[in-house]
Every structure is written in C-alpha cells, then in structure tokens.
Amino acid sequence: MDVLSDVVSAARTGRPHSGRVTKSAPFAERFPPVPSAGFHIVLQGTCWLLPSQGEPIALGPGDVAFLPRGSAHGLADDPSTPVSEPSTTLTGDSDEMSADRPPTVVMLCGAYLLDKSGPHPLLNDLPEVIHLPTRVGRHRELRAAVELLGVELDSNARPGSDTILLTLLDLLLLYILRAWFEQQHVSGHSATGWVAALHDPAVATALRAIHEDPSRPWTVEELGAQARLSRAAFARRFTHLVGQPPLTYLTWWRMTTAARLLRTSDAPVNTIAQQVGYSSQYTFTHAFKRQYGSPPGGYRHHAS
Incomplete structure (x- = not known):
C-alpha cells in the first residue's frame, strides 16, 4: 500500500461531488469555510481566486486550484469586482451561456468530504491553497483526468456514469496531491515534513511497511532493518522528517485505520481491534478513546 493512497482512503468520507460551472462577467462570489476539500479547475477562459489571506491568484485554462481545508475564498472575473453574498455551495450559482453575455470562464468545481476528527x-x-498552473508537458495524468471528468459530466447520465464519476474524482484528488508533492520536491522547498519523508528512501520504506501491515508488532529495530539503518539512526531520521517517533506514528495510524473501519464496515469492535494489532479489546478501546475522545462504539454511532 503506498502511503499517499492510504492516507486519502482513510481521510475520505461520504461521496465527492462536482459540477460544470459557467460564469459571465461581471461576477464575484464568496465561499464560506466548509468541512471539505474543494477544487476549482478552469476549462475555458480566465478568472481570479481570492484567498482569505494573501494576494489574488490568476487562473487560466487548465489551471487547478485546490483548497485542502475548505478555507473561505472567492472567485471573480476581476479582483476589483464587488463581491456578492456568500454562496452556499462550492460550485456557486452557474450562469447559463447567452448571446448577450458570452462566458468569461467555464470551470469544474467540487468538493471532497474529509474526516476532521x-x-x-x-x-x-x-498550504491553504494549492495552485497548479498548466504547463506544457507537466502533470499529464492530472490533465487527462480533468478532461475525462469534463466529458463524463457532459454525458447526460450514460450507463455507468455514477461509478465512473466517483472513480475519476478519486483519481483527480490523488493526481492533485501527487503533482503538488512532486513539485515541492523538485523545487527543493522542504527539507523536512511529508514532502521530504515521502522522497526519503529509508523513511518511505518504513512508512510503507507500517501501512502495509499495521497489525504487526513492529519494533524500532525491525523498522530500522526495513530501512537499512541502525535503530538510533533510523529513529532520528524518521522523527526529524515525520515529526513524531516511529512507534508513536504506528499507534496513531492504527487508530486512524480503526476509525475508517468503524465508519465503513459492520465488523465487531473486537475484530477491528485484532485487525490493527490489539489482542485485547480493552487496550484497544483505551487507545482509541485517547485519540478520538470517545470509545469505538460511540465513535461508530456518531459517524453513522
């Protein structure tokens, strides 16, 4: 299991949604904070993204703007256009194309629900906003996913459309994140943190081992052996890049995996406890409550 795919699977809840949006100038909409990750992708024309902090961002054809935490923001034909009342959805109100008001911009807009607990x-x-400007030869997989998503949204509910849309939206999220992490790595912006961790051979190997088999009773020595480092060298390197010691991350990931299973399956709590490496349901319940503030049964009831 590669770490990025696993993280996205654990974080995602519910069904993503998206739609094609057409705007004619002048327009300026505000979007309040939402408990989801939103995206705006320009298919035709131009517009401006107005972050809650920082300078306006010009968006052109092919540009992707991704807001991982659903931060408040705006979209406008020009930064000087007066902003309207907040919209209730990330897609806003779509204008219809007309002869007297030709479209200023055509976008794909949507959101992913994420587990905030x-x-x-x-x-x-x-960051609050990820801007991936279009460039010839860059992010080809992302461009292909955007094109396919646009075609499918125009297909008027052909057979299989629901599943295809969900699959394409999942691909889109992964391609956006992959593109950003690779862009940061190539530009050398991060010597620590997850950009560095995912590109460090030793730490990435240990992370994959944890994600592939979280129920295994890993020790620091065993994880260090996977990374081909001594126990001490591995522990220092992992903690420096990931921000927490190896076994602390292991416990955290076990609880995160358990939370996903509680949300998405009907498996008994004791079965889930065993799946994430706990032979004692009491010990598992105590560890889960420490991370999530409620016992597994209460968490499952609230999540449903």
Whole structure:
C-alpha cells in the first residue's frame, strides 16, 4: 500500500461531488469555510481566486486550484469586482451561456468530504491553497483526468456514469496531491515534513511497511532493518522528517485505520481491534478513546 493512497482512503468520507460551472462577467462570489476539500479547475477562459489571506491568484485554462481545508475564498472575473453574498455551495450559482453575455470562464468545481476528527499530518502539511498552473508537458495524468471528468459530466447520465464519476474524482484528488508533492520536491522547498519523508528512501520504506501491515508488532529495530539503518539512526531520521517517533506514528495510524473501519464496515469492535494489532479489546478501546475522545462504539454511532 503506498502511503499517499492510504492516507486519502482513510481521510475520505461520504461521496465527492462536482459540477460544470459557467460564469459571465461581471461576477464575484464568496465561499464560506466548509468541512471539505474543494477544487476549482478552469476549462475555458480566465478568472481570479481570492484567498482569505494573501494576494489574488490568476487562473487560466487548465489551471487547478485546490483548497485542502475548505478555507473561505472567492472567485471573480476581476479582483476589483464587488463581491456578492456568500454562496452556499462550492460550485456557486452557474450562469447559463447567452448571446448577450458570452462566458468569461467555464470551470469544474467540487468538493471532497474529509474526516476532521483526526486529520493525517500529511494533509496538515498542505498550504491553504494549492495552485497548479498548466504547463506544457507537466502533470499529464492530472490533465487527462480533468478532461475525462469534463466529458463524463457532459454525458447526460450514460450507463455507468455514477461509478465512473466517483472513480475519476478519486483519481483527480490523488493526481492533485501527487503533482503538488512532486513539485515541492523538485523545487527543493522542504527539507523536512511529508514532502521530504515521502522522497526519503529509508523513511518511505518504513512508512510503507507500517501501512502495509499495521497489525504487526513492529519494533524500532525491525523498522530500522526495513530501512537499512541502525535503530538510533533510523529513529532520528524518521522523527526529524515525520515529526513524531516511529512507534508513536504506528499507534496513531492504527487508530486512524480503526476509525475508517468503524465508519465503513459492520465488523465487531473486537475484530477491528485484532485487525490493527490489539489482542485485547480493552487496550484497544483505551487507545482509541485517547485519540478520538470517545470509545469505538460511540465513535461508530456518531459517524453513522
């Protein structure tokens, strides 16, 4: 299991949604904070993203703007256009194309619901806004997913459309995150944190081992052997890049995996406890409550 895919699977809840949005100038909409990760992708034309903090960001054809924490923001044809009342959805109100008001911009907009009770530190490392400008030869997989998503949204509910849309939205999220992490790595912006951790051979190997088999009673020595480092060298390196010691991360990931299983399956609590490495349901319940503030049964009831 690669770490990025695993993190996204654990964080995602519910069904993502998206839609094609057409705007004609002048327009300026505000979007309040939402408990989801939102995206805006320009298919045609231009517009401006107005972050809650920082300078306006010009968006052109092919540009992707991703807001990992659903931060308040705006969209406008020009930064000087007066902003309207907040919209209730990330897609806003779509204008219809007309002869007297030609479209200024055509976008794909949407959102992913994320579990906010225990966000993965990898997602916490992301900035408020990820802007991926289009460039020839860059992010080809992302461009292909955007094109397919746009085609499917125009297909008028052909057979299989629901499953195809969900699959494409999952791919889109992974391609956005992959593109950003690779961009940061190439530019050398991060010597620590998850950008560095995912590209460090030793730490990435240990992370994959933990994610592939969280129920195994890992020791620091065993994880160090996987990374081909001594116990002490591995522990220092892992803690420096990931931000917490190896076994602390292991416990945290076990609880995160357990939370996903509680949300998405009907498996008994004792079965889930065994799946994440606990032979004692009492010990598992105590560890889960320490991370999530409620016992597994209460968490499952609230999540449902």
